[in-house]
Amino acid sequence: MSTYQTLLYYCYSPIENAEEFAATHLEFCKSLGLVGRIIVADEGLNGTVSGTAEACQRYMQEVHADPRFAKTDFKIDVVEEPSFIKMHCRYKAEIVHSGLRDPLVIDPNKETGKHLEPEEFMEMKDRDDVVVLDVRSNYEHSVGRFKNAVTLDIENFREFPEKIKELEQYKDKKILTYCTGGIKCEKASALLLKEGFEEVYQLHGGIIKYGKEAGGKDFEGKCYVFDNRVTVDVNSVNPSVVSTCKNCGTVTSKMINCANPVCNEHFTQCDVCGWEMQGCCSTACMEHPHKREYDGTGYYVKVPQPVNVDKISKRKHKNFPPKETTSL
Template identity: 90%
Template sequence: MNMAQYQTLLYYCYSPIENAEQFAADHLEFCRSLGLFGRIIVADEGLNGTVSGTPEACKAYMEAVYADGRFNHTEFKIDDVEEPSFIKMHCRYKPEIVHSGLRDPKIINPNERTGVHLEPTEFMEMKDRDDVVILDVRSNYEHSVGRFKNAVTLDIENFREFPEKIKELEQYKDKKILTYCTGGIKCEKASALLLKEGFEDVYQLHGGIIKYGKEAGGKDFEGQCYVFDNRVTVDVNAVNPSVISTCKNCGTTTSKMINCANPDCNEHFTQCDACGWEMDGCCSDTCKEHPRKREYDGTGYYVKVPQPVNVEKISKRKHKNFPPKENVEA
């Protein structure tokens, strides 16, 4: 069997980092020295990243992370890919490794208390019980393209809105709450917050949807899993796969998710190939006529370039048709 030409690593680790800003700068140079591409967020609370490169480079990176000592409990989800999942390498310091607004470790600290971690086979065994509620803690554009069968989804544009939705979940306080996300990182804080708010039986899918697909075949995950790299979505269900998303423009069933070709919109949405070419990769006729509309090549993926501040764009992003995007997730 031929070895994969490239690999993509998805990971996170909650572990305190002193002088995290300098760590981010040094870590960027290290990743570049290995020839890696990707996006990494560094915060005082830990690491969150997706990187891509040759198997040798990825192996060297994982060995270096473990050798550091602070990140020994990092779990890497490894995908074999035909080409790197990024074209650039970014490593940036931010206040949190996933934006939640819950920065104070005295309030929420994933290293001290979270929901019970369930391995994929354990999650699969529990998810259909009558006393269980499956809770998707991801954003609208993520669960619109794929989610677990019978999952409760939240109308949120960004994970930082999750704390505002706790009251809506109080009807499930007498149930076992099984939380899940792409790779596990959001569940660390979501499950911790649920416990703090008085939910007693809280669990989380360890390793998220990606690990569930690899170790449990992805059974009963409907649609595809949104990922934060050039692939946009990936298949995870090898047991009973299905497509649940529909084209925004014509309603045809499709799993293809793109970004609007209008850079001032850049909305994540599902669009079939026929409408993609007819709409020139745009979500609406208004966006199609935008003077800075990007050239559509059939993929709906665009390399980010610096743009001038646009007050109208910022205002629109406060509305549901223009969700703010999170940079990276594990």
């Protein structure tokens, strides 16, 4: 039986002709039989790819062979099957959408919070002079977060700069930032430093690496990931469940996508409500004419939507927040 792996990684490193690189890189990934989602920008790479162990090993070797990406830190998960259906590699303005594109404002290659290895983070996180800050979006930290962490009410990481004023009460503390794989912390910690926070740190490799190297101690719930698995376990020391069903309030760790393709909201829902609500987050979504058939998983392969779908209403409806692309 083949052994499959899923690789999570990012690398801030300038890429010339990044759009052309994205097209070439896509063909390379396809030649290895990989599936996944990669974002290429002038500032670097951000991706999750999945395939056989041999293909993943070859991919990591080729990436590390390029001097621009030699420092890339891959987080490797062994999986029963590939974590994606197709292979996508696209050029975008940023490798994580923050709205902070100007390198004169922040540049992760020049200044970020001090990187803490998982064991260092674990040793520091409970000190009285420390604040642990989750820089991820609502749907991510709703299903799992560090014990006593400060979370932000944001639907997308691009809203993070707007929350800086709310964090000023912690300026006399050491700020320990964390996210899924580290990529958001590179920009979040850099912005905090620019805004006058003096002692800013970040969890190197994020929650995923912390789970592998420190057992995930005190991470409550599950970690949201940007692939078909949706969430993964990281805590093997003192695991717990912190999320509840959106519809009935029952404790559950199951996260799905709403069966209404226009909504597609990420939310937690117990199995009982899942079948009763047909995989929808609300009765309004249950009545949508293009509702997808719920099979108990809450995962749907993306298909082109009808041209008459009113996507503007998606953004106006409080249950239809705009979604982020791959972000580690």
